[in-house]
Amino acid sequence: MLRLPVITLRETLLQKVCFRKPSVIDCSVNQVTLRNLSTSQAVHRAAGGCQEDALTQEYDAIIIGAGHNGLTASAYLQKAGLKTLVLERRHVIGGAAVTEEIVPGFKFSRCSYVLSLLRPEIYEELELKKHGLRVHVRPAGAYAPLLGESAGLSRPTSLLLSSNAKNTYDQIAQFSEKDAKEYFVYSEIIEGIGAAIGPLLDSPPVDLSSLGDGSFKDRMEMWPAIKTLLKTGSQIGKNLPMFYELLTAPVAKILDRWFESEPLKAILATDCITGAMVSPQTPGAGYVLLHHVMGEIEGVKHAWAFPEGGMGGVSQSIANAAQSYGATIMTEKPVDTIMLDSDQKACGVVLEDGTEIRSKMVLSNATARITYLNLTPQEALPKEFIQDVQAIDYTSPVTKINVALDRLPNFKADPNLASGVPGAHHTSTIHLNCESMDRITASYEPCTRGEIYHRPMIEMCIPSSLDRTIAPEGCHVATLFTQYTPYHLANGEKWDERKMNEYADMVFDNIEDYCPGFKSSVVGRDILPPPELERIFGLTGGNIFHGAMSLDQIYFGRPVTSAASYRSPVEGLYLCGSGAHPGGGVMGAPGRNAARLASKDLEKRGKRR
Ligand SMILES: Cc1cc2nc3c(=O)[nH]c(=O)nc-3n(C[C@H](O)[C@H](O)[C@H](O)COP(=O)(O)OP(=O)(O)OC[C@H]3O[C@@H](n4cnc5c(N)ncnc54)[C@H](O)[C@@H]3O)c2cc1C
Secondary structure, eight states: OOOHHHHHHHHHHHHHHHHHOOOOOOOOSTTTSSTTTTTTHHHHHOOOOHHHHHSSSEEEEEEEOHHHHHHHHHHHHHHHOOOOEEEESSSBBOOOOOOOOTTTEEEEEEOOOBBBSEEEEEEHHHHHHTOOEEOOOOOOOOEEOOOTTTTTTOOOEEEEEOOOHHHHHHHTTTEEEEHHHHHHHHHHHHHHHHHHHHHHHTTTTHHHHHHHHHOOHHHTTTEEEEEEHHHHHHHHGGHHHHHHHHHHOOOOHHHHHHOHHHHHHHHHHHHHHSSOOOOTTTBHHHHHHHHTTTTHHHHEETTTTTTTTTTTHHHHHHHHHHHHHEEEEEOOOOOEEEETTTTSSEEEETTTTTTEEEEEEEOSOOOOIIIIISSOGGGSSSSSHHHHHHHHOOOOOOOOEEEEEESSSTTTBBBTTTTOOHHHHSSEEEEESSOHHHHHHHHHHHGTTTTOOOOOEEEEOOOTTTOOTSSSSSEEEEEEEOOOOOSGGGGGGGOHHHHHHHHHHHHHHHHHSSSTTTHEEEHHHHHOOOHHHHHHOOOOGGGGGSSOOOOGGGGGGGSSSSGGGBBBBSEEEEEOOOSSOOOOSSSOOHHHHHHHHHHHHHHTTTOOO
């Protein structure tokens, strides 16, 4: 937990301004059901039995890591009748889908902050609503306040894209009537492509190694995946050229052809580059854009929402489902090694404290790099496979800053109402330094040299504008997703406390330009550059997706072409996190797909109870 001096400086003031009564820090993921218990106690108690008992039993499946994918895998395995144990190294479940109360009274979605991608099948099959998931659907998707001088305008103005078609048309038409018309055609095509590839997310990818070298039986096993692939191709149909272009061309080239107004192009470009070390000029970044239009929330296509209580609410509801089926989930249990039997098959894990726990199979929610290079005995893996894993690209430009505010941000371009009620723009993703694609490219280039541009790309969300359970009365939480910040800084500089504070101060100065009074409203902050994302959350390289979502690292290239179907070269060892197909995002698909495949394999091995 990072507590920086600014918190202590303003703590007394905060108590006066925001608190009705003093609060203690409680880092449990679900403040409603787990209040007054540490998370590990609460999770353990909900699972029943005593800790020692749980560690001495033998399991059908052990899952390393309680990220939302590990929890999803555990729920499906346990529901299928397999005795399942989840072991998490942190004191809290959720991985990058977590809520933590870093500043008293303020609940931060410390990493991921908006929900859309969670597969609807998981929502239904695990009855997540019944297990406590509540969402606040956002009425508006994207808002860009524009600095007058940089946007070539005489006054501060803004662009708001919302679910209201008429308003969105009018907003875009401020800049270009032509773009306002084209926008709806463009969106329909992109959303159509997104819908067509949806089914690909819910099944394992075609495994190239089985297809090439596998037995007839192995090849036949690939048939459902091949059929899904063919169906997707036929559904994309006449939009295939656009799909191909998205996968291969620079997004700037595509958007320049469709649109003429820079603010619109810049907002749309952010969907392709969020979380990726690419600029609008980099070829082949478009796949991430599709990731942004594949989601739905409670039946509303392409909607994005703030889960109540923060993103930890999603993980907690999945954990509640898993526990209701009988799964055991334990925190503060870091796994050191995956155990292999004399036939080199996975047969359990050894914890860092030396405790051995046996199981018929092991699923890892950790990144592929951690799973295969740190936890698996190297002699069990082919040399080429190790080299493939070493070559995975984990570069990340993201620094996340979570901020506690004593008032609602007030944007120059759209001043707050006297009533203090948040506007639609407060509920959306607020894009700053997003006046043009060139501006985004300018902030990318220094990062390639280990430097940080003075006007980084900033995406601000204010979840407390819809969810009043996460901040004291009158106060707000803002999440700042910023890029481009290198993991390795130039000139031997380190991401120490001084550097992190210096960067956050610069980001706040930028926000102040759009939102006067922002800096003085900050009462606490949590700064997470790439090395901190790696250290705290186990995200290799700080990469938010467990590895870049570039064309060579998706579908049958994820995590590596020689092991793209969740299986690994070690029998009984599977990858069930975002490092596997279909990749990053709070989606649950890797966990669900891996669990279904592993469960079938166990049945084939005749080891089912
Ligand atoms: C800053 C940031 C912002 C993001 N924003 C969004 C967003 O708004 N919307 C969205 O959909 N996605 C977003 N993402 C991406 C998304 O959060 C991740 O892709 C996803 O949550 C990863 O889930 P996972 O379960 O695969 O892995 P993780 O959440 O990384 O979970 C892996 C778990 O394994 C544990 N672990 C690792 N090693 C061991 C070990 N040896 N023993 C025991 N446990 C271990 C880790 O502690 C961790 O809990 C964001 C990510 C980040 C970092």
